[in-house]
Amino acid sequence: MRTDLISSRENPKIKYACSVRDSEKQRAADGLFFAEGPKLCLELAKSCTPRTAYATEAALAKTPALASLNPMPVAPHVAEKLAGTKSSQGVFVLFETPQTDPALLDSARRILALEGVQDPGNVGTLLRSAAAFGFDAVVLGPGCAAPFSPKTLRSSMGAAGRLPVVHTENLPGTLHRLRERGVTCLAAALYHSRPLDEEGRDFPAGVCVVIGSEGQGLTDETVQACDAAVRIPMTDRVESLNAGVAGSVLLWHFRGV
Amino acid sequence: MRTDLISSRENPKIKYACSVRDSEKQRAADGLFFAEGPKLCLELAKSCTPRTAYATEAALAKTPALASLNPMPVAPHVAEKLAGTKSSQGVFVLFETPQTDPALLDSARRILALEGVQDPGNVGTLLRSAAAFGFDAVVLGPGCAAPFSPKTLRSSMGAAGRLPVVHTENLPGTLHRLRERGVTCLAAALYHSRPLDEEGRDFPAGVCVVIGSEGQGLTDETVQACDAAVRIPMTDRVESLNAGVAGSVLLWHFRGV
CATH class of the missing domain: 3.30.1330.30 (Ribosomal protein L30/S12)
Structure with a gap:
């Protein structure tokens, strides 16, 4: 002492x-x-x-x-x-603050990418779920809450320290590079999308799940940079799911545990 | 005006x-x-x-x-x-406040039961997910946040109004009655439980998912009143999931959509 x-x-x-x-x-x-x-x-x-x-x-x-x-x-x-x-x-x-080498994305097999997720509680929840479900890396695009702010740390329960986090200002560019090495990039989107039930789980070269903000969703440019779009089927009793929940259900489906 | x-x-x-x-x-x-x-x-x-x-x-x-x-x-x-x-x-x-007839439980096919979930944000999130994933009814056991408090309403986004909610002081008793008519009652529990992957989704007479508080889990009495226990498999990179997320992943697995 x-x-x-x-x-x-x-x-x-x-x-x-x-x-x-x-x-x-x-x-x-x-x-x-x-x-x-x-x-x-x-x-x-x-x-x-x-x-x-x-x-x-x-x-x-x-x-x-x-x-x-x-x-x-x-x-x-x-x-x-x-x-x-x-x-x-x-x-x-x-x-x-852990320094993450962006080259790490070149070998990651399961990747979570976020765009415009401003709420630190949602970013933290998704980091925590990504770590729990065997994801290798997280890409934070423009407009996301900082992963090491006090609020994000609280909701991530420290997962931000155990999962490499890479920042990018050009998310479509990052997705293009992932696709070049065979990673399947899937956008979470309510429209023009396949229900999650019908989406396979087997992606030998890797999968990247791309999630936007609760209110706005993903930008068109980002959706277009993906291979396909998926949605979580729901009854008409609710308009939407909590953003942390919706993202976590997607991460669970594509889990590596 | x-x-x-x-x-x-x-x-x-x-x-x-x-x-x-x-x-x-x-x-x-x-x-x-x-x-x-x-x-x-x-x-x-x-x-x-x-x-x-x-x-x-x-x-x-x-x-x-x-x-x-x-x-x-x-x-x-x-x-x-x-x-x-x-x-x-x-x-x-x-x-x-909508009045729910407890007899409604006698015909429900997918039921969410909560015990000691004190956080209104978690109760609201779970009500919202239950409504989204095709559950018919919710049972609130002792120690749960009130479904129509302002905080619960905010996180449920009004789902509490669209899903019958029944209160009970004797959750094990309610579970016994459900099992008598063939409903499979599954406790969410970290120990002595099967991984969710290995759990079927087909319950002709119905299923009841029973979830406890983030810190304490379910009481022994409630776990023993269930048919079996399930857990969400996770890596060792996190100690636990957010309670609303964990419950929602279970609800997604046993969904009716």
């Missing part, structure tokens, strides 16, 4: 941690992200490198495993400032 | 509507529930009876279809008081 207790809310380290928590620009510039809560931080530590950790004495006493993160002790009122949510439970860690 | 504009936030009708919004006790006593937002209210009006509606002039101008609800006009600062969320968009309706 380190003894250099941080007792000032104005401590520059604390202010810096808050700026990483709140600003995507700061996160991108410094290659760091902010996570809170003992469960999430310990889960992330399995796959990401912790740079700096902070914990209250009460949190350390409650979860001794946190000592492995070598946290600096903070006073309760400092923890209150660091806490973005009630579930922080006095534990905060700055991790190094 | 009615002209009796309500301009006081202390108007007793407005105060009453807020109490229905905020209090499950009030909702239960009066058989009413509160919904907000033009899309949700118009969706609910297809299956539920509106008792009293309120709308700003701006909301009526933007969505003329709201006139069918015969809303009383309210001033913007009154709408602000009624609004539980930013997405209310100046429209608020008290609906009569």
Whole structure:
């Protein structure tokens, strides 16, 4: 246990941690992200490198495993400032953002691609489901919530750290390259699409599932860059499914587990 | 357009509507529930009876279809008081809570049963998925979020109004009665369970999918009251799935569409 207790809310380290928590620009510039809560931080530590950790004495006493993160002790009122949510439970860690080599897409067999999915809860849920169902990589096109923002981390439960995430500004271009090596690209779309039941599951060269935003769906350009479109058959009792649910059902169908 | 504009936030009708919004006790006593937002209210009006509606002039101008609800006009600062969320968009309706005859369970072929699912977002998501995937009825056991609370309504997108919901304090007893008429009751459980892939989809006398809370799962008594248990196979990259997602994948597998 380190003894250099941080007792000032104005401590520059604390202010810096808050700026990483709140600003995507700061996160991108410094290659760091902010996570809170003992469960999430310990889960992330399995796959990401912790740079700096902070914990209250009460949190350390409650979860001794946190000592492995070598946290600096903070006073309760400092923890209150660091806490973005009630579930922080006095534990905060700055991790190094994993760097993903885009060349990784050249060997991935099951890929999730998102376009314009702005809601961090939906992006996090889909990352979590993709990791659970044996997908190898995720492509984030324009307009998606940041994978390492606090909200996305919470709903992904740290899956973002265990699944390579590649960013692209040109999703149709990325899909074309995947198709060139035989990967079947399937757009989730309500119209001009086949029901999921009728879609096979056997794609020897790989499959890429492409999902758009809840309200807008995919852009025409992206749909046209795909091999085909699929939809989830539904009764007429609802207008749509929750976006995280719809995407997860598709991921389940094309699973690798 | 009615002209009796309500301009006081202390108007007793407005105060009453807020109490229905905020209090499950009030909702239960009066058989009413509160919904907000033009899309949700118009969706609910297809299956539920509106008792009293309120709308700003701006909301009526933007969505003329709201006139069918015969809303009383309210001033913007009154709408602000009624609004539980930013997405209310100046429209608020008290609906009569649909009364479900428990005998309906005697003929249902696809049933979703929940136990201890406290999170209204998860209950709403599962109601929405159940309606989408052709389930006939929902049983809510002890400890579940109320189906007609504002939060559940938002995540169900009104599906609660289109799917009969039966409450029970004795879920094992309800499951026993279902099994007596040949319905196969399947508990979602991580242990002592079969992977979903190996579970058939053909249940001539019906199937009931039983789902517990994200943290706790089902009680032993409820698991024992089922015919068998199923789990969703996953990689070891995540500890669990989002509860709404996990339940929805099960509902998709046992779908009637």
